[in-house]
Amino acid sequence: MDSRDAIEKLESLLRVIGLKKNEIRIYKLLVEKKKGMRIREIQKELGISERIVRAHVLSLYRKGLLKRELIQKGWLGYIYTPVPPGEILKKIKLSIIQKIEELEKEFRE
Numbered sequence: 001m002d003s004r005d006a007i008e009k010l011e012s013l014l015r016v017i018g019l020k021k022n023e024i025r026i027y028k029l030l031v032e033k034k035k036g037m038r039i040r041e042i043q044k045e046l047g048i049s050e051r052i053v054r055a056h057v058l059s060l061y062r063k064g065l066l067k068r069e070l071i072q073k074g075w076l077g078y079i080y081t082p083v084p085p086g087e088i089l090k091k092i093k094l095s096i097i098q099k100i101e102e103l104e105k106e107f108r109e
């Protein structure tokens with residue numbers, strides 16, 4: 001399986017766990033670029049408003065899918081990088097297993 005197939009499969013899993021279309025586009029862009037990007041760079045690349053990019057980036061950051069680094073190079077701001085897909089899959093898997101175990105416990109009682 002090539003990396004494009006893997007990213008498409010990851011994308012469908014991200015949809016299943018409730019990510020919005022633009023959140024997935026942002027995460028995918030950062031994974032494919034393999035480098036950190038600023039809000040404005042993401043906005044220009046995807047052609048969506050800066051306000052929407054900011055909201056989705058913050059959401060992805062809070063959900064643990066993005067990391068950020070404070071940069072000061074004549075400007076002050078954050079560079080966002082994706083948490084590697086393998087780490088995301090481990091988190092999803094652990095979360096699913098935990099929920100199944102909780103349900104099993106409920107049904108045994």
